[in-house]
Amino acid sequence: MRRASAAVSTALALGLLLTACGKDEEEPPRVTAAQQCDGTLSPAAAGALESVLGTKTFSEAGSGGLDRIVNVLIEDQAREGRPPGHPSMCQVATGASPRSEIDVDVYLHDAEALYDSGTDKWWNQGRALYAMGREASADNKTAALFVQCTSPRLKGSDERPAPLAADLRFRKSLKGDYPANTPATREAYLTVLHSATLAIVKKLGCENNAGLPEKPVFEVKKWRGEQ
DSSP, rough: OHHHHHHHHHHHHHHHHHHHHHTTTTTOOOOOOGGGGGGOOOOOOOHHHHHTOOOBBBOOOOOHHHHHHHHHHHHHSSSSSSSOOOOOOEEEOOOSSOOOOOOEEEOOOOOTOOOTSGGGSSOTTTEESSSSEEEEEOOEEEEEEEEOOOOOTTHHHHHHHEEEEEEEEEEEOTTTTOOSHHHHHOOOHHHHHHHHHHHHHHHHTTTGGGGGOOOOOOEEEEEEEOO
16 A cells, blocks of 8 residues: 555656646747737737738837837927937837838928828839828838827927828848738738827827827828839
8 A cells, every 4th residue: 555655646746747847848928919019009900910920929029119219209309400310119020030020110200201292202103192190101011100299298399290200111021022012901001000109199198199090091092003
């Protein structure tokens, strides 16, 4: 009986040890699309990011981008002369990629430098303009969103709204190509960009959310098709 009890005790101890080892070897929690861009992405924007990149697994997301960009915008607005360059708000990389595949920037810009400004150099073939903010546009490589912000946190914006620009850039995949230039691709880009920009204007306290709706609007104003 003693030998049987000893054998049972040994087996139980071994089982507990193996279980403990198994827990130590468990994979870390999966990094999701919703954790990208400092957690500023809505469920729709997180889904759009997954769709464009074709994955649900992402690299570890950095933090602090929202507060950093808000502070940079406040400092740039108060500074005389051309604002200096600054880091991206967020850089998104998939679990299989060693580098970022999507970058999002938000910065002060020339109030007249819109795609639909009458100068062809701003408006590329295959680009669509949308009625959102001052102007929104996208093709299969980039998206842009322009707004104007009046906020107590932005110097002089009560007299002249501060012009903010948000850019999303898709870097070529490891295969060296871009997503197809379809309405789905363009709207996915703008869904991500709208969500991140909306979080910034809310953090800045922009009047009327700088004219941005709570959900993106995809009413096409103009379309310059491929030739």
